[in-house]
Amino acid sequence: MNCPRLRLRYYSTSHFNQRIMHLKHASGATKVDDALQVFDEMLQRQPPPSIIQFNQLITVVVKTRHYSTALSLYKQMKLMGIPTDLYAMNISINCHCRLNQVTYAFAILATIFKQGQPPSLTTYNTLINGLVLADRVVEAVEMFKKLLREKLCEPNPITFGTIINGLCKVGYTSKALELLRFMEASSCKPCVAQYNTIIGSLCKDKMVDDALQLFANMTEKGVLADVITYNSLVQGLCNFGRETEAAKMLIDMEKEGLSPTVNTFNILVNAFCKQGSVKDAELAVQSMVRRGLHPDVITYNALIDGYCLRGEIDEAENVLDGMVERDIVPNIITYSSLINGYCKNKRIDEARHLFQEIQDKGLIPNIITYSTMLQGLFQSGNPAAAREFFNEMQTKGQTPSLCTYRILFYGMCKNSQCSDALALFRSLGSEELMKDIVLYNILIDGCSKCGKPNLGMDLFDELSSKGLKPTVWTYTVMIPVYFQEGLLEKGKELVRRMEENGCLPDRVTYCVIVQELLKKNEPREAENFLKEMLSRGFFPDSSTFSMVLHLIPNVGKDSRLRSIFQKLTSEERMAE
DNA sequence: ATAGGGTTAG
Structure with a gap:
């Protein structure tokens, strides 16, 4: 009896309760391991603690998204002969759903029926959500309808919310809105979560005015907006270049007694930076600090990138110093922006140096970091070094992205290597690359800049067979192609034809046609x-x-x- | 005790 493992058996129930409570609020790397430790001790105890305590503990593991671990714990309990309950099975169903094992989840439903007990509403909600997570929205809707038809249980706002979420996910935002209207008319009134799902989806669909309308509707119905509602709207407005309205939204939410979060400010800071007004972004940061909020790595990264995009590398370096002083650790995104800043300033040696230095520090560059360096090497007028770098990154296991190829082909064409670029493009035979109109634009433009208009025409002619629709940019780069071939009429006609095809000529198109005509x-x-x-x-x-x-x-x-x-x-x- | 809404940065 002096074996320490056995002594644990005498821990009381309340002892475990306390430790579970403590774990719930704990944060840090050891959380899961600590939970596993408690689990082992609970498993040893005779008589075993209640299933409720086991469920509570396993929920802690689930919340850290260690779903397989959670399932293995239930398996151990089963081996020890500890009986489970419906809660345990619902939690297991959720874990299988999160692991994309919907089949196993439904197997547990079958077990529930076999045991002669009715599943709960939570069981159904979890399964429907599992289908949504697996992108099987049609089946999710079918199951929802079956629930109603066979009166298996009375749906609650979560059931509706899950279906609304699924519909939005596959782009059926208007169907989701219909369902919301149905809820409003029924006794199962929607709450802020259901409105938020649709508001967020409308914002993503670039229908921010509809989102604002729904927001007004919701308020009229007495449903109070929360931080998520406001953050979605702020994001939606910013995506549309409506930063001023977004900033006003932030004031509105405070009037409603809601405190903006670091996220709310980050959305604004980022939007101002992207728009080119880092000044306004800095003001937004000041106002978040005044409210007692602490800028985080995302805030600083947005500022650094903002300055780098403007080529104001010194300012970016100042921000970096500031964040380090405040113990915010720069990450790979921070350094990728800075590398971009050095490249934009033609300080390629400093970019290379930083690229090496972060690796010495143990940071692992990702495809965006590599692509940024690649672009810098091309811009520094060293295509040979760029090509070498491109090969090297692949030997290091980096798979070039679409963006990498755009940079590569653009760089090669800029350096009079359009034939090589084209040969490489053909030899890759990549479906993804051949579906990208931007890449075609780069290649067509490259061919004309290299004085090979016939190659550009070939590329343009193959667009329709690839199912690609020319953009304003495509038509614009084609003008010099025709002019180089002496086909002035075709060039002029193109400006008319693009309009017929729904592409209005823009400032660049007109500048190009005017210049080409003057040259001729x-x-x-x-x-x-x-x-x-x-x-x-x-x-x-x-x-x-x-x-x-x-x-x-x-x-x-x-x-x-x-x-x-x-x-x-x-x-x-x-x-x- | 189990199920639903959003995460903004290169």
């Missing part, structure tokens, strides 16, 4: 396009503008064009 000594034609461009509210960029000034004598016998140009030239003088 067609000032009258150029002027026609220029007029059309101006009438559509586009202004020439500086290179087009100076070409126009030099090559069109007495620009604009037409008074409107002349007045626009007089205005432009005077503005330019003022800027000088």
Whole structure:
């Protein structure tokens, strides 16, 4: 009896309760191991603790997402002859669902029936959610209908919410909205969670105004928005470039007595940075600090990236120093942004140095880090080093992404290697690459820049057979291709044709056609396009503008064009 | 005690 393992048998029930409670609130790396330790002791105790305690403990393991471990614990209990209950089976069903083992989950349902007990509503909800998680939304809906039809149980808001979530997941947001309306009319009233699912989905579908409408509806019905509602809306507005409204939303939520979280601010900070106004992002950070919130690694990374995108590497370095001072540990994303910043500033040696240094520190570069370096090497005018780097990254086990290939092919074409790029593109025979219109745009543009317009035409001609739809960008890069081949009519016709195909020419398209026509000594034609461009509210960029000034004598016998140009030239003088 | 909503950064 002096064996320590056996002595544990005398621990009281309340002893385990305390330890389970403690584990629930614990955080850290040893949480699961500690739970397993407690489990072993519980298993040893005679008589065994109640199934409720086992379920509580295993729930701790489930919450850390160690589903297989949780299932193995139930297996051990079974071996020890400890009987389980419906709760235990529901938890097991959930674990199998999370592990993408819906078949096993349904096997447990069969066991429940075999034991002669009715499954609970939770059993059904968990299974329906399992089908949704497995992208088997149609089956989830079928099961839901069967539940109603055979009156197996009365659905609750969670049942509806799960189906709403599934419908949104597969893009049937309007069906989800119908179901929500059904709930509103029924006695099973929706709560904020169901509204949030649809609001989030509408925002993802770029229907942020509909999301705002639903938000208003919800409030009218007396359902109070929570932080998740506001965060979704802030995100939705930011995705649409509506940062000002998003910032206003943040004030609104405070008026409602809800405190914005670090996430709320991070969404705004990131949006301001992406939009180019790091100043506003810094102001947002200040206001989050004033509210007692602590910026985290995501906040700092957004700022660093914002500065790097603007090429303000010194500012980015300052932010890095600041975060380190506050004990926030920079991660691979932080350093990838900085590497990008150095590359953008043509400081390739510093980029390479940092790339090496982080690896010495034990950080593992990922495909984005490698792609950033690759781009930097090409931009530094060293295509040979870039190619070598590209091969090296693959020997290190990095699989190039679509983005990597875009960088590679763009870099090769920029360095007069469009034939090599094309040969590589063909030899890869990758389905993913051949479905990417952006890559085609890069290659077509590359061919024309390399003086191989015939290759560009071949690429353009194969688009339709690949099921690819040309974009504004595609049509725009095709103009110089036709012009190089001397097919001026086809080039001009393309500008008409793209419009018929639902691609309105943009500023770049007009700049390109005007410049190409001027190069081919067609000032009258150029002027026609220029007029059309101006009438559509586009202004020439500086290179087009100076070409126009030099090559069109007495620009604009037409008074409107002349007045626009007089205005432009005077503005330019003022800027000088 | 078990089931549902969102995670923002390269």
